[in-house]
Amino acid sequence: MAERKEEEPRSVRELLTEMKNTSDWMMDLARASLLFENRELAERVRELEIRMDGLMFEIRTMAVLAARNVEEARQIAGILQIASAAEAISNSTEEMVDLVLRGMEIHPSVKGALLLSEEKIQQVEVMEGSPLLHKKLEELELPSRIGVRILALRRGKEWIIPPQPNTELKEGDLLVARGPEGGLSVFLRLSGTRRERVKREGKPTRLELWLAKMYDLSSMMVDLAYSSLLLTSRELAEEVRRMEERFDGLNYRMWLETLKTSRQEQDLERLNSLLQVVKCLEKISDAADTIADVVLRGEKLHPVFVEALSRADEQVARVRLEEGSPLQGKTLKQLNLETSVGVDVMVIERKRKYLFEPGPGKRLKAGDWLVVRGTYRALRKFEEMCRPEKKEVTAPGQEAPPAPAPASESRAS
Structure with missing residues (x-):
């Protein structure tokens, strides 16, 4: 033996x-x-x-x-x-x-x-014809695209908690999702669910x-x-x-x-x-x-x-906003980073002064240090956005390639 x-x-x-x-x-x-x-x-x-x-x-x-x-x-x-x-x-x-x-x-x-708290939780059912069908969670990149994290998945009578990156979505799956209100609204539309958004009435x-x-x-x-x-x-x-x-x-x-x-x-x-x-x-x-x-x-x-912290599912980074970044001069509301990138700006450090829990009207300036939370992929994406925009150099007689769509317009599937 x-x-x-x-x-x-x-x-x-x-x-x-x-x-x-x-x-x-x-x-x-x-x-x-x-x-x-x-x-x-x-x-x-x-x-x-x-x-x-x-x-x-x-x-x-x-x-x-x-x-x-x-x-x-x-x-x-x-x-x-x-x-x-x-x-x-x-x-x-x-x-x-x-x-x-x-x-x-x-x-x-x-x-x-x-229902009033900042982070919302919603039950979402994947319906027939949804673009989410037969996609793995790692392919969808929901946290870095629309700021949505899947907490649990029910398939028939079985619960999968937590769902793994290679979990493939099927028709009838019931998902428990957490994220910003805008991101969850996008996710609801993609799922084709008949369930209405859970909201506080009165x-x-x-x-x-x-x-x-x-x-x-x-x-x-x-x-x-x-x-x-x-x-x-x-x-x-x-x-x-x-x-x-x-x-x-x-x-x-x-x-x-x-x-x-x-x-x-x-x-x-x-x-x-x-x-x-x-x-x-x-x-x-x-x-x-x-x-x-x-x-x-x-x-x-x-x-x-x-x-150990740097390997956790949700991570934190301190990122400097450089001169020429596309984020420069825009408010947090305009950028809608939680939904468009999947990061949450927790702190803005400006000239050695700290602004905690910055509101949506706060405008970002070059030189700001931002303490942000998100997945590894979302943080890398955000770091790239904080750098100066790259200008395409075209040879004589050639047309410049079309500009990429804004992050807020990227599809979640």
Whole structure:
């Protein structure tokens, strides 16, 4: 009988990359599970949480064996602090979906806030005649073309979570997609789906508006915290801490308003679901602050962690806008980068001043440093756009080739 080969141990970099990717997936899937009250998505989040526990155990074991001197011990302590924060994020998402798994009725404000938040989630069915049919996800390049990421795919009774790059779309596939409103609208048209865009009807309540801001703040805090590590930026880490203070203020108002609402609320169990979500978001924001704390304390991070972040599904880059770039002088609204390129501008650095969460009316100038988030392909595309436009030189008697179509006009298939 042949000897069974033991599975080769993985590196710390591989473990950290998987932890980052897994916690990102869990945050998105948890929100989709709450929005659609979907038990299958909730169960997948719970499975991923078990996986995160295993990854954390492996990292702790390797850390115990790795430190050979005080300097290495300090670097590894920073890695463990960040890994623990990622685990805290995953624990919080698991607590969110526990509401769905226990069959509790979700408070309308939870769903209303999800529909008001910046990142939208939509169910999309691939219909007969759609240009998406028989295309692999890697061929469609949805994240870098229209800013849409496929979180889950249901084919018949089977769920594929997460879908792989070589997953081929078939008629009847139900996709759970996340992205900007414009990108999702394009994706809906391409799919041929009969499903309407999920929208918030009527005037939003204060609870919905505040909770939507808490959703957005917690997500932004996590992104900026990881960015501060990758870019070794104290300024980004300090902004995470300022956001934490803003979040705490919203948290106080949410609890106070919820307690006032309880006087008229007949279903207290439903109201409890709202407070449970608020508590989970608070834990996520605390975890982001824990990550940023490593930078604020001036700890030198082990190079393996920076490499791990650079290999994550969603990455961060700091890109300089050069003189002559086609983006120069245009507003973020005009560029619509989330839909046309698949990148999100998180920070603009101009003359050593930082503008966090820039609004749509902000105009880009040559010399700006932009901290952007997106897939590897989207970031490379954006870097190219930040360079001066190349002028075609034509020989006498030859016609210049036609200019390429704008990114916003490129097809997603």
